[in-house]
Amino acid sequence: MTATNPASAASSIAERFEQVRRRIHEAAAAAGRDPASVVLTAVSKTQGDAALDAALSAGQRVFGENRVQEAQAHWSARRAALPDLELRLIGPLQTNKAQEAVELFDVIETLDRPRLASALAAAMTKTGRRPRLLVQVNTGAEPQKAGVLPDDADAFIAAVRDDHGLTIEGLMCIPPADEGPAPHFALLAQIARRNGLRVLSMGMSGDYEAAIAAGATHVRVGSALFGERNMAPATSWKTI
Ligand SMILES: *Cc1c(COP(=O)(O)O)cnc(C)c1O
Numbered sequence: 041m042t043a044t045n046p047a048s049a050a051s052s053i054a055e056r057f058e059q060v061r062r063r064i065h066e067a068a069a070a071a072g073r074d075p076a077s078v079v080l081t082a083v084s085k086t087q088g089d090a091a092l093d094a095a096l097s098a099g100q101r102v103f104g105e106n107r108v109q110e111a112q113a114h115w116s117a118r119r120a121a122l123p124d125l126e127l128r129l130i131g132p133l134q135t136n137k138a139q140e141a142v143e144l145f146d147v148i149e150t151l152d153r154p155r156l157a158s159a160l161a162a163a164m165t166k167t168g169r170r171p172r173l174l175v176q177v178n179t180g181a182e183p184q185k186a187g188v189l190p191d192d193a194d195a196f197i198a199a200v201r202d203d204h205g206l207t208i209e210g211l212m213c214i215p216p217a218d219e220g221p222a223p224h225f226a227l228l229a230q231i232a233r234r235n236g237l238r239v240l241s242m243g244m245s246g247d248y249e250a251a252i253a254a255g256a257t258h259v260r261v262g263s264a265l266f267g268e269r270n271m272a273p274a275t276s277w278k279t280i
């Protein structure tokens with residue numbers, strides 16, 4: 041069902057936030073977890089001003105974006121009035137955009153190669169900003185998908201710390217679309233545990249409850265909050 045005027049679109053977005061928050065709460069409680077230990081990241085890629093403002097009106101402050109430029113368009117002006125805004129980059133990052141990403145984002149979830157670690161370290165030194173970092177793991181070892189391979193994750197995390205002086209706070213994954221996500225969530229949790237990492241960004245509109253059961257601290261939800269996207273997002277999962 042598509043809302044036809046901005047006011048009803050805003051109220052349906054508010055209702056969806058309500059619903060998703062309730063389901064997160066229930067999933068956490070069912071897993072014996074503190075509901076406050078799960079953060080909802082609203083994925084605002086491709087959304088227009090009305091949708092962003094509706095989300096802000098619904099009290100949402102943590103947003104995920106796939107592309108640096110689109111994130112700047114969405115948030116650069118708005119953030120001045122929003123001291124508690126948290127912007128998380130969840131799409132692949134080209135090294136030549138590392139500085140812009142460091143300047144805008146509070147968290148970069150998609151660190152997955154040494155060259156990017158080195159570009160981020162340089163950008164942090166230059167700008168004095170230090171966004172928190174997650175390593176993206178390609179849990180399904182899909183050739184078209186970004187992320188370090190599960191077998192390489194421990195060595196990569198150590199190298200980023202030792203060679204580039206960067207602190208990794210957690211891990212992120214996007215399971216294969218055509219498989220049950222639970223084993224991928226479990227694998228990510230296991231890699232995090234053995235590396236002493238606290239943050240797990242996993243779960244999207246279709247599977248965030250399963251992700252919470254597996255220990256997600258951050259779920260990235262787009263279409264369940266904003267409705268179906270107009271533009272196809274699939275290519276943004278690749279490293280371009
Ligand atoms: C688009 C996107 C999401 C949100 O997907 P939905 O299925 O709309 O919830 C989550 N994570 C990443 C990395 C994305 O690109």
